[in-house]
Amino acid sequence: MSAAIQAALGAPRFEALPPLALYIHIPWCLKKCPYCDFNSHERRGEVPEARYVAALMTDLEFALPSIWGRRIVSVFFGGGTPSLFSAGAIDSILAGVRARVPLLPDAEVTLEANPGTFEREKFAAFKAAGINRLSLGVQSFDARFLAALGRVHDEHEARAAAHAAIEIFGNVNLDLMYALPGQTLSDARADTSAALGFAPPHLSFYHLTLEPNTLFHRHPPVLPDDELCADIEDLVDTGLASAGYVHYETSAHARAGFECRHNMNYWRFGDYLGIGAGAHSKISFASRVVRQVRYKSPQQYLEQAERGAPLVEEHEVMRADIGFEFMLNALRLADGVPVGLFQERTGFPLTLVEKELEEAEKRGLLERDHVTFRASPLGRRFLNDLQAIFLPRERAARNVPKKIVAFDHERR
Numbered sequence: 173m174s175a176a177i178q179a180a181l182g183a184p185r186f187e188a189l190p191p192l193a194l195y196i197h198i199p200w201c202l203k204k205c206p207y208c209d210f211n212s213h214e215r216r217g218e219v220p221e222a223r224y225v226a227a228l229m230t231d232l233e234f235a236l237p238s239i240w241g242r243r244i245v246s247v248f249f250g251g252g253t254p255s256l257f258s259a260g261a262i263d264s265i266l267a268g269v270r271a272r273v274p275l276l277p278d279a280e281v282t283l284e285a286n287p288g289t290f291e292r293e294k295f296a297a298f299k300a301a302g303i304n305r306l307s308l309g310v311q312s313f314d315a316r317f318l319a320a321l322g323r324v325h326d327e328h329e330a331r332a333a334a335h336a337a338i339e340i341f342g343n344v345n346l347d348l349m350y351a352l353p354g355q356t357l358s359d360a361r362a363d364t365s366a367a368l369g370f371a372p373p374h375l376s377f378y379h380l381t382l383e384p385n386t387l388f389h390r391h392p393p394v395l396p397d398d399e400l401c402a403d404i405e406d407l408v409d410t411g412l413a414s415a416g417y418v419h420y421e422t423s424a425h426a427r428a429g430f431e432c433r434h435n436m437n438y439w440r441f442g443d444y445l446g447i448g449a450g451a452h453s454k455i456s457f458a459s460r461v462v463r464q465v466r467y468k469s470p471q472q473y474l475e476q477a478e479r480g481a482p483l484v485e486e487h488e489v490m491r492a493d494i495g496f497e498f499m500l501n502a503l504r505l506a507d508g509v510p511v512g513l514f515q516e517r518t519g520f521p522l523t524l525v526e527k528e529l530e531e532a533e534k535r536g537l538l539e540r541d542h543v544t545f546r547a548s549p550l551g552r553r554f555l556n557d558l559q560a561i562f563l564p565r566e567r568a569a570r571n572v573p574k575k576i577v578a579f580d581h582e583r584r
C-alpha cells in the first residue's frame with residue numbers, strides 16, 4: 173500500500189522508527205514544595221527502595237515486547253527526587269536496564285538531584301554507577317526566595333551542591349525559577365550572575381507557574397506582573413547570551429554541544445518508554461503510535477507492577493491529534509526542525525498540517541523555507557497562541573487549555 177493511501181486511511185507509516193529514550197520516575201521527595209504539581213510525594217519514613225527497584229525491573233520486562241530490537245539513546249532519572257535513592261539503588265537500576273535492553277555506549281544518563289539531599293560522596297558514587305549528567309534543582313541562590321518557595325535547602329547548600337556537581341560531573345544542568353514571589357529585576361540579575369559564576373554547561377530557567385492542586389494555587393503569593401516578567405526574561409536572555417549560552421528551547425540555555433539530548437528527543441518527537449509511578453510513554457510501531465500511562469500512586473504502582481500490570485491507560489494517537497502533538501513540541505525549539513522531520517516522526521506527510529502552517533505564517537507567528545520551520549520571534553513570545561492553531565477542532569471545542577504544556581519530561 174502506498175504511503176499516500178495509508179495516510180488517507182488514517183494510519184501512519186514509518187520508514188524507520190524514531191530514536192527511543194528511557195525515562196525512569198522516582199516519586200518521593202524529602203518534602204512537597206508548595207508550587208509543585210509533579211507526581212512527587214513527601215517521604216514518610218524510609219522509602220521502599222529495594223521494592224521499587226524490583227518493581228521497575230518487572231515494569232521494564234513488561235515493556236520489552238513493545239520495544240523489541242530497539243536501542244536506548246538516553247536515560248533520564250526524574251522525579252520527585254531521584255537523588256533520594258542510594259547510589260547502590262541507581263547502580264542496580266542501570267545494571268538491570270543494561271542487562272535487558274541495549275543502551276548506546278555513549279548514551280547520556282541524567283539524574284535529577286535536589287541540593288537538600290547533597291553529599292559529596294553520594295554524587296561521586298552516582299557517577300561511578302554510570303550517571304554522566306547531573307541536573308540540580310537549585311531554583312534560586314537567594315535565601316529569601318528559597319524560603320518563599322518552601323525549599324528544604326538553603327543558599328549555602330545550593331552553592332556547595334552546584335560546586336561539587338560541576339567538579340564531579342562537569343556535564344551539569346542547574347534548574348532555576350524566575351518570577352518568584354516579590355522578585356525584583358535586581359534580584360533576578362543576582363540569581364543569573366550567581367548561576368553563571370559556576371559556568372555550568374546547561375541552565376534551565378522556568379517561569380514559576382501556579383499549577384492547580386498545589387498550595388500556591390489555593391493560597392497564591394504575590395508574583396511579579398507581566399511587564400516585570402518580560403523584563404526578567406530579557407535580562408536572563410541577554411546575560412546568558414553574552415556569556416556564550418544559546419537559548420535553544422523555551423526554558424533551556426546551553427553552551428554549544430551541551431543541549432540536553434534526552435529532552436531534545438522529546439522536542440523532536442522521538443519515542444520514549446517511561447517506567448515508574450505515573451510515567452508516560454510514546455512508542456511508535458510500523459503503522460501506529462501508542463501512548464501509555466502507568467499507575468500514579470506509588471503504592472498502587474508497586475502492587476500493579478509486581479503483578480506485571482503497571483499500565484493504567486493505553487491509547488493509540490489519532491491522526492487528528494498527531495500533527496498538534498508534533499508541533500506542540502517542535503515549536504519550542506529556537507532553531508525549529510527540518511521540514512522532513514514531520515513525516516519521519518509522525519508517519520504522515522506535512523500536508524496534514526498545511527492549512528495551519530499557512531495560518532501561522534499569515535499571522536507572523538511562524539517562519540519557514542524549504543529546509544526548516546520554526547516559531548518567529550513573535551511566535552516565541554506568544555507560543556501558546558501559535559501552538560493553539562494546530563489544536564484539532566473537536567479537541568479545541570472540548571477544552572481550550574489556558575496554557576499549553578508540551579509533553580516534556582517535566583510533566584511526566
Ligand SMILES: C[S@@+](CC[C@H](N)C(=O)[O-])C[C@H]1O[C@@H](n2cnc3c(N)ncnc32)[C@H](O)[C@@H]1O
Nearest residue numbers: 207208251252253284286309347378379380381
Ligand atoms: C521535577 S523537578 C526536579 C528536581 C528536584 N525535584 C528539585 O525540585 O530540586 C524539575 C524542575 O521543575 C521546575 N518546576 C517545578 N514546579 C514548577 C512550577 N510550578 N513552575 C515552574 N517550574 C517548576 C523546578 O525548577 C524543578 O527543578
Ligand code: SF4
Nearest residue numbers: 201204205208212252
Ligand atoms: S519541586 Fe522537586 S523537590 Fe519539590 S516537591 Fe516537586 S519534585 Fe519534589
